[in-house]
Amino acid sequence: MDHLDPEQLARYALGDDVPLGTDEQAHLAACDTCRTEIEELRQLADLGHELRPDDRLDPAPPQVWDRVVDELGLREREPAPSSQYGGVAPRRDRRRLVFVGAVAAAVGLIAGALGARVLSSDEIAPQPQPVATTRLDPLEGKTGDGVADLIKSGGNTELRVGVNGLPAPQGFYELWLINTDGERMVSLGVLDPTTGGTFAVPPNLTSQGYRIVDVSLEPDDGKPEHSRDSVIRGTLPT
Amino acid sequence: MVSADRVLRVRPVEPGDLSAAEVAAGFAAGHEEALAEVYRRWSALVHGIALKMLGDRADAEDVTQQVFVSAWRGRSTFDPTTGSLPAWLVGITKHRIADRLAARSRDQRTLAAVGGIREDMRAAPTDDRVVDRLVLADEISRLDDPRRTILGLVFYEDQTYAQIAERLNLPLGTVKSHVRRGLLHLRDRLREVTGGPSGS
Incomplete structure (x- = not known):
């Protein structure tokens, strides 16, 4: 055979x-x-x-590329985006461009009742206070809500997301940070709708305008792009 | 409130999705934008290896800078028809790390001579197994979800297929299939970068 x-x-x-x-x-x-x-x-x-959590790669800070450009006297000054955006594992610079209406920045301001869960494992140790928090509200015709806390601890930035009432999916939920310029977005990883999760966020990403927290429902079709099927969303305040 | 259809014509930012071979050829031909692309694709790995081996952020950043500077200056010694660019970069990285460790060792000898300190911290050679592990970590991070998350749970967290299926709300068969195909894909990638899972 x-x-x-x-x-x-x-x-x-x-x-x-x-x-x-x-x-x-x-x-x-x-x-x-x-x-x-x-x-x-x-x-x-x-x-x-044998992989250990500290094997997850740490991107070189952006100034390293600047130093390469300076030392070589290059004309090419395109910033080299630091290349890892990680949830469970860091991801390469698969930044995805997305064209969002400018109104998107205004999402997440609606108040209401909220009862999001946070990760149970996070409840054991005292948590650093979030530096920014937003509610995640359902988009039109969707159900579910949640809350996202931006946490800075040591040199690390994390987004802790708790969600409620997301329907059992056909496919999986993915967490994104969308830039308020409406042109760029990054994936932070797969979101478990029952437990929420804590996701590593590259430093300075939010100060560059990646403040819209978006949860999408993704079909298991092997396509890395955003499905356009957003379920809940909110914007972290500056 | 914004409706879902306001969001999202999505396209990847990577310019034209150049193939690895195209990037390598452009690099060898001296195109600066190819260097930028090479940096985007491989700097995290280079920096990660340097940080792991040197344990010092400033040193790791220096080495990362040196690797890309010397790769660019020495690009005429890279032949895209016979070797893979990442393997070549990893080789340069190991050399620059060895240089840095040797310099530290010299410093220690000087200190020892001056202060009577025992010279017992010799520079360790770069450990190929560690390099392989970081190459694997880098390649896992390049997978698309849900495969990236699934392989991360299998390897980093030693979760069973059933646990992963439940956690991600995916059918068990889907999880298994992602693991198998992911393993095959990672095998192909490591062959390119290191010559095999156990190193070349």
């Missing part, structure tokens, strides 16, 4: 509990190529399990 297909190799390497058919087993016993690939994938999975 032919070599095992890559997903089968990965499944085997991960030790997923799926028995191979007799044909596959016979092939594997005889095929060095497939066994080598499995071993390679297994080593990679082992390496992955």
Whole structure:
């Protein structure tokens, strides 16, 4: 028979509990190529399990690029955006441009009752006081609400988001920071609608105008762009 | 209140989504905008490796600057037809880190000579396993969600597929499929950057 297909190799390497058919087993016993690939994938999975939280990469501060430009005397002065925006794991500079009506900046000013939960693990230790807070209100025709706290602790900036009443999704919820210039947005990661979450925010992002906190419902279609299906939203005050 | 359709014609900011090969070719040909793109793509990794090995932010920033300056000045020694640009950059990074550690070691010897201090803190060589781990962390961070989050939960937090499925409200089969395809993708990426999961 032919070599095992890559997903089968990965499944085997991960030790997923799926028995191979007799044909596959016979092939594997005889095929060095497939066994080598499995071993390679297994080593990679082992390496992955060695990852520690402090392996998450810290972007170089923007002035490093300025120094490179100065030292080399380049004409190219395009700022190199620091390249990690992270929730669970940092993300590269997949900043997405988004064209938002200027009114978007005014979102989040509506008052009302609120009972958002915060992460239970955050309730144990005393929390630093948020430097900015906004309610997250449903967009037209949507249900749910929440609250987002911007927290600065040491050198780190985090956004702590608690949500209530988001419907069980077809797909998943994603948390975004949208710039009030209506042109740029960044993804902070997947938001669990039952527990909320705390997300690392690159320093100075909010002072650059990324103050609109947006939760979107994303279909599991492999497309990284914002689905345009925003559910709740609010704007952090300056 | 703003309706959802006010938001969002979305496009990625990355200029033209250049392929890695196009960026490498532009870099070798001396296009400054290719250097900027190379910096955007790889500076976090270079800086991350330097910070991990040197443990000092100022030193890590200096090394990051040096790596991109010497990469640009030495671009004629990079052949995009035979090697991968990230692998080449990682190689330069290791050299600059070794230089910095050697300089520290010299400083310590000087101190030892002056003050009778024992010379017991020799510079450690860069650990390839650590570099591989950071390359992997960098590549995980480049995945698109939900795959990025799922692989992060598998590797950083050792969560089971069932836990992840419940936490993200995704079907179990979807989670498994993302892990498998993600692993295959990461394998391909590490082959390019380091020559293999266990380093070249």
